[in-house]
Every structure is written in structure tokens, then in C-alpha cells.
Amino acid sequence: MVGTMDLLTLLFLLLLNIVGICNGGVTSRYVRKAEPSVDMPLDAFPPPPGFNAPEQVHITQGDHDGRSVIVSWVTPDEKYPNVVTHWEANSKRKHKTHSIIKTYRYFNYSSGYIHHATIKRLKYDTKYFYQLGSGNATRRFHFTTPPKVGPDVPYTFGIIGDLGQTYDSNQTFEHYVSNPEGQAVLFVGDLSCADDHPQHDNRRWDSWGRFVEKSTAYQAWIWVPGNHELDYAPEIGENVPFKPYTHRYHVPYRASQSTCPLWYSIKRASAYIIVLSSYSAYGKYTPQYAWLEKELPKVNRAETPWLIVLLHSPWYNSNSYHYMEGESMRVAFESWFVQHKVDLVVAGHVHSYERTNRFSDVQYNITNRLSTPVKDPSAPVYLTIGDGGNIEGLADRFTEPQPSYSAYREASFGHAMLDIKNRTHAHFTWHRNHDNEAVVADSQWLFNRYWYPEEEHC
Numbered sequence: 001m002v003g004t005m006d007l008l009t010l011l012f013l014l015l016l017n018i019v020g021i022c023n024g025g026v027t028s029r030y031v032r033k034a035e036p037s038v039d040m041p042l043d044a045f046p047p048p049p050g051f052n053a054p055e056q057v058h059i060t061q062g063d064h065d066g067r068s069v070i071v072s073w074v075t076p077d078e079k080y081p082n083v084v085t086h087w088e089a090n091s092k093r094k095h096k097t098h099s100i101i102k103t104y105r106y107f108n109y110s111s112g113y114i115h116h117a118t119i120k121r122l123k124y125d126t127k128y129f130y131q132l133g134s135g136n137a138t139r140r141f142h143f144t145t146p147p148k149v150g151p152d153v154p155y156t157f158g159i160i161g162d163l164g165q166t167y168d169s170n171q172t173f174e175h176y177v178s179n180p181e182g183q184a185v186l187f188v189g190d191l192s193c194a195d196d197h198p199q200h201d202n203r204r205w206d207s208w209g210r211f212v213e214k215s216t217a218y219q220a221w222i223w224v225p226g227n228h229e230l231d232y233a234p235e236i237g238e239n240v241p242f243k244p245y246t247h248r249y250h251v252p253y254r255a256s257q258s259t260c261p262l263w264y265s266i267k268r269a270s271a272y273i274i275v276l277s278s279y280s281a282y283g284k285y286t287p288q289y290a291w292l293e294k295e296l297p298k299v300n301r302a303e304t305p306w307l308i309v310l311l312h313s314p315w316y317n318s319n320s321y322h323y324m325e326g327e328s329m330r331v332a333f334e335s336w337f338v339q340h341k342v343d344l345v346v347a348g349h350v351h352s353y354e355r356t357n358r359f360s361d362v363q364y365n366i367t368n369r370l371s372t373p374v375k376d377p378s379a380p381v382y383l384t385i386g387d388g389g390n391i392e393g394l395a396d397r398f399t400e401p402q403p404s405y406s407a408y409r410e411a412s413f414g415h416a417m418l419d420i421k422n423r424t425h426a427h428f429t430w431h432r433n434h435d436n437e438a439v440v441a442d443s444q445w446l447f448n449r450y451w452y453p454e455e456e457h458c
């Protein structure tokens with residue numbers, strides 16, 4: 001039931017969309033909920049029935065081109081069976097792949113057996129079933145591999161960030177799941193937010209794995225490390241950054257010659273996706289810097305026209321929360337992004353939504369005073385989608401006046417969709433939780449920077 005005030009607000013927003021967005025940006029007054037969100041109970045998503053039943057099932061791309069899938073799951077009591085059986089949807093011929101098994105301890109918590117199995121040499125664009133467990137604890141899932149990489153291959157990504165596990169997170173997640181168009185998810189960091197609980201209660205990593213299984217078991221989620229993945233807590237003897245995250249979430253980093261799972265790249269359909277770590281060293285001579293310097297020139301836009309970078313801490317964001325935390329990484333890498341005509345940079349971290357115009361700030365050389373971002377047709381669009389709904393609540397204090405680089409900003413929870421049509425056009429939409437999934441709160445046609453570097457119109 002939509003109240004009169006809500007209707008008025010919607011009309012107001014509609015008016016803003018019509019008259020405002022072309023004139024230096026819109027700050028939506030639509031703020032649904034500013035107080036901290038409440039975590040769902042630990043047992044909101046109980047383990048599946050059956051002894052040692054596989055749980056927390058998730059899949060991600062397993063190689064550089066999309067012909068492999070990493071299947072990960074947890075068995076709580078025993079190591080075995082450590083095998084995934086898969087078969088083509090239209091075939092009875094079954095194949096078995098064994099997992100590697102990880103365990104870890106964190107303060108007073110001991111993990112279950114964490115399995116990672118890489119299924120290789122799959123066919124493109126094909127539906128597969130896969131099965132885990134045995135006896136009455138057998139569980140069956142399915143996935144569809146991406147189409148063969150190519151310049152005009154359409155593909156639709158969901159975009160979610162900073163999800164956590166509150167009732168708001170659940171609303172964001174259910175909205176995304178209800179959209180039948182999403183084929184894979186770009187997840188821009190901050191998964192379980194277990195570290196918001198005393199001693200980083202790692203049971204919250206398990207509950208998060210069960211919470212999102214409904215999607216992660218069926219389509220690839222592309223992972224990006226956020227600050228809540230650090231779990232660095234020397235006060236309780238936990239000195240190894242990213243310990244729970246790297247044990248639980250495996251990515252195909254070696255396939256892109258990366259030396260660390262926190263930064264890597266994949267090709268999927270017509271997109272080349274580069275994942276960076278905001279919380280690993282990136283200064284000159286560091287492994288991440290050296291990798292990215294070699295990585296960007298490798299991108300063949302005739303094969304993958306859409307060059308997309310995912311990272312956690314935004315470079316362009318006009319919210320008071322976490323303001324300028326991404327600045328030093330911007331200084332390190334922005335000129336490369338402009339030089340290589342990156343189409344889109346997606347970040348999370350700030351718990352609101354913001355989309356920029358194509359601006360850059362690469363002319364500054366310390367003495368020339370040219371330190372203001374300027375319109376730049378070679379610059380990416382920057383998206384901040386930190387609005388998954390985690391326990392810390394909304395970031396609702398925007399800086400005023402709205403900077404010229406900022407096209408649209410709103411403090412609401414939600415998620416986004418990126419619908420790549422062909423080598424020149426992609427349609428981006430943002431969906432706030434308060435509306436039905438089908439309602440688009442903000443949208444933009446994106447023109448490819450390599451094939452069609454025209455200015456996008458409202």
C-alpha cells in the first residue's frame with residue numbers, strides 16, 4: 001500500500017528525473033531508512049537436513065575464459081565425500097571432480113570442511129546439473145555456463161555490494177533473485193560482515209553462506225574483497241588478514257597471472273572484468289601495481305569490448321561517509337584507466353547509491369593547481385553500490401553542493417543490473433528496495449568507450 005507521502009515523493013523524484021539530471025546531477029531526497037539495520041538470527045537459514053549435508057554452496061568462474069566453474073561447499077562433520085558429480089542437462093553421462101579441502105581456526109571458532117572443486121572443460125552456454133553429498137544428505141543444483149567470449153555477446157550482470165545479513169540484506173537479495181534476467185553477480189565486497197560481531201563471530205560467515213546459497217549455488221558470483229573481509233584482529237591473536245575470506249571463497253587468480261587471490265581478472269561474454277583490492281598494497285613496485293600495469297594493455301577490445309573494474313572503496317563519491325578513503329588508489333591508477341578507456345568502475349563500501357558522469361582528475365601535477373575533476377570522454381562512469389543493507393545502516397550525509405561529477409545519488413538500499421546488449425550499448429539500472437523489483441529508480445544507457453565513445457544523454 002503506497003501512502004500519500006510516498007506518492008508525493010515519487011512524483012517529486014519523477015520531476016527531478018525529468019528536469020534535473022542533465023543539469024549537474026540529482027540528489028534524491030528519497031531516504032527510506034537511516035537507522036542501523038538489524039541482523040537476522042543466526043538460525044534464520046538453518047543447515048540442510050541429513051548427516052554432514054553439504055551447505056553454503058557457491059560457484060564462481062574457474063578460469064579466464066568461462067569454461068571452468070569452481071564449486072565450493074562446506075561439510076560440517078566429516079571430510080568426505082569430497083566430490084562433485086556433474087552432467088549436461090540433456091545427457092546422462094556423469095563426471096566426478098574431487099575437491100581440495102580447507103579448514104581454519106579463528107579465535108575460538110573452528111570451521112567445517114571447506115571444499116573447492118574446479119570443474120574444467122565445460123561447454124559454453126550450456127546447462128549443467130551438479131550433485132553434492134551422499135545418502136539422504138544428497139543435494140542437487142544447476143548452473144549455465146556463459147556464452148563463448150565475443151564482442152557482441154549480450155550478457156546481464158547483477159551488481160550487489162555490502163550485503164551483510166540483516167532484514168534489509170534479505171530484501172535486497174530477494175529483489176535480485178526475483179529478477180530472471182541476472183546471469184551472474186558482480187559482488188563488490190563486504191560479504192558476511194561477521195566482524196561486526198564480538199570476536200568476529202565466524203558463525204556469521206556460515207550463516208551468510210546459507211543465506212545467499214539460493215543464488216550463489218546456481219549462478220557465478222564474482223568476488224571482490226572489502227574491508228569486512230580483512231578480519232585482522234591482533235587483539236584476539238588474529239594477525240593474518242583475509243583468513244576466513246580466502247579459505248571460503250576461491251577465485252581463478254592464477255589464470256590471469258595474478259600472484260594473489262585478492263586481485264585478478266576474467267573474461268565473461270563480452271566483458272573483461274578486473275578485480276582490485278583496496279586493502280592490499282598498490283603503490284609502485286608492489287605486486288598489485290605490477291600486475292595491473294601489465295594487465296591493462298592485454299585487454300583486447302575487439303574480443304571483449306566492455307572493460308569493467310571492480311573494487312571496494314570508491315574513487316568518486318560525494319558522501320561524507322568514508323570520504324576520500326579511495327583517494328590514494330585513484331591517484332595511483334586513474335591515469336591508466338583514462339588511457340585504456342575503462343568503461344565502468346563499480347565500487348561499494350559507502351552505504352548508498354551514486355552514479356557519476358564521465359569525469360577525470362588526472363591533470364594535477366602538484367604545482368599546476370589543476371586539481372578539479374573535469375569532463376573527460378575517455379573516463380569511466382563510476383558507480384557506488386554499497387547499498388546492500390548491512391548492519392551499519394545507510395550513509396545518508398551527502399556533501400553539499402553536489403559536485404559536477406555526480407549524476408545521481410540517493411541514500412536507499414538496493415541493487416543494480418548491467419545489461420550488455422552488444423559492443424556499443426549497455427543499459428544500467430538501479431533498483432531501490434522500497435519499490436518492486438521492476439521499478440527502475442535510476443538508469444543510464446552506457447556507450448562503449450572503445451567502439452562508440454559518444455557522450456551519453458539522459
Ligand SMILES: [Fe+2]
Pocket residue numbers: 162189190226227228312348349350
Ligand atoms: Fe566496506
